[in-house]
Amino acid sequence: MSGQADQIAFALDRLSALRRAGRWRAGADFGLNPTQGEILSRIAVRPERAAELAAHFGVTPASMSDSVSSLVAKGFAAREPDPADRRAQRVAPSAKGREAARQLATAPDAVTAAIHALPGRDRAALLAALIRLIRGLQEARAIPVQRMCLTCRHFRPNAHDDAARPHHCAFVGVAFGDADLRLDCGDHEPAPAREAAANRRRFDAA
Amino acid sequence: MSGQADQIAFALDRLSALRRAGRWRAGADFGLNPTQGEILSRIAVRPERAAELAAHFGVTPASMSDSVSSLVAKGFAAREPDPADRRAQRVAPSAKGREAARQLATAPDAVTAAIHALPGRDRAALLAALIRLIRGLQEARAIPVQRMCLTCRHFRPNAHDDAARPHHCAFVGVAFGDADLRLDCGDHEPAPAREAAANRRRFDAA
DNA sequence: TGCATTGGTAAGGAGTCCTATCCATACTGC
DNA sequence: GCAGTATGGATAGGACTCCTTACCAATGCA
Numbered sequence: 001m002s003g004q005a006d007q008i009a010f011a012l013d014r015l016s017a018l019r020r021a022g023r024w025r026a027g028a029d030f031g032l033n034p035t036q037g038e039i040l041s042r043i044a045v046r047p048e049r050a051a052e053l054a055a056h057f058g059v060t061p062a063s064m065s066d067s068v069s070s071l072v073a074k075g076f077a078a079r080e081p082d083p084a085d086r087r088a089q090r091v092a093p094s095a096k097g098r099e100a101a102r103q104l105a106t107a108p109d110a111v112t113a114a115i116h117a118l119p120g121r122d123r124a125a126l127l128a129a130l131i132r133l134i135r136g137l138q139e140a141r142a143i144p145v146q147r148m149c150l151t152c153r154h155f156r157p158n159a160h161d162d163a164a165r166p167h168h169c170a171f172v173g174v175a176f177g178d179a180d181l182r183l184d185c186g187d188h189e190p191a192p193a194r195e196a197a198a199n200r201r202r203f204d205a206a
Numbered sequence: 207m208s209g210q211a212d213q214i215a216f217a218l219d220r221l222s223a224l225r226r227a228g229r230w231r232a233g234a235d236f237g238l239n240p241t242q243g244e245i246l247s248r249i250a251v252r253p254e255r256a257a258e259l260a261a262h263f264g265v266t267p268a269s270m271s272d273s274v275s276s277l278v279a280k281g282f283a284a285r286e287p288d289p290a291d292r293r294a295q296r297v298a299p300s301a302k303g304r305e306a307a308r309q310l311a312t313a314p315d316a317v318t319a320a321i322h323a324l325p326g327r328d329r330a331a332l333l334a335a336l337i338r339l340i341r342g343l344q345e346a347r348a349i350p351v352q353r354m355c356l357t358c359r360h361f362r363p364n365a366h367d368d369a370a371r372p373h374h375c376a377f378v379g380v381a382f383g384d385a386d387l388r389l390d391c392g393d394h395e396p397a398p399a400r401e402a403a404a405n406r407r408r409f410d411a412a
Numbered sequence: 413t414g415c416a417t418t419g420g421t422a423a424g425g426a427g428t429c430c431t432a433t434c435c436a437t438a439c440t441g442c
Numbered sequence: 443g444c445a446g447t448a449t450g451g452a453t454a455g456g457a458c459t460c461c462t463t464a465c466c467a468a469t470g471c472a
Binding site for chain 1: 421427428431432438
């Protein structure tokens, strides 16, 4: 019998194939394929540079340029100048793109439904394990930094005595627990390296 | 803050992008792309019909036919007649294909490494949650039946009193625990529906 | 025997994603 | 102030995925 790790990797691959198949169906109404749908969903939350998108999706900048071009050609997005750097451009959704992203976000998805159907304890354990997994990958520099709480300047780990809700988000001003930790938050702003390292230590200390 | 389910789905997407990127690198030495590598790894365990492969990977039979053709054209696989049905063909690896699959299986992969680096408790919780997730998807008929213990005729759930190793595999003749449950076993043989349902009940009863 | 079903391929087209190359802006040191 | 280098990005050419539609052949049921 081979190891747990292989079984887990196998499960991840199965689930991602299902998600991709679901995105084919969901995007078909708009003439979007899975890749375009993912990019659109991403920039609908916050416009990004092509290079950031390429890093996020794990493709070359050239490939991302292709995909963005087809999104632009279909009228779902536009390239706009980035005020911070005149070499750069941000990819932003058009009105039509925002509407499509909204519908995509609410489209039924078998995997998400199955996650919802999971017992609460399993779901929390799953999220916790995945957060640790992604942190490990970040520390091994295998995955680009995400918009996750652990790297956000608004995050205050273990700031409260309440064991159920020890953390604090200074942006929205609420206490929350491990189960509500975000891996991808629209309000994320990167923390300075020193602060991020301190947060990590404080988070692990609990 | 949006729900846990969305965060989990986000994590799954991130990890699958990473796996795919890793497969590009791993397969590059052989002239294999990620899709071809996945198919090859699959048939190396056990030859399968194109329709089964298409269902497994969530693509249309026509697409699978394309991919198999390119695998055949490169000499990694061959189509052979299926004795059980003269319409059908099985896709089997060539000697070269088996060797490539062997090297692919041992190629370093950041995600697998990170899973290994996870604390044992997290890893077990992750696998357990994923098995439940996939079972839920099977029952919702969103995912084709896998080669998992729960649907195998060699599986004897809760056959032993040992709490750590309650299950039994009649094929290899060993007792094992939840942590060693397989989602994709090369020795899998589907159990009759009646037996599978009984196994499910017996498994859940524990 | 007749016909729907199932396994599979062929053709045509959109799009992904690669490598390689090139352009423009931005930093860096003298 | 200006070369040299780094960075953000687009373009070109090519391999390939994956789709839809259409078609053939074996199968299985009425």
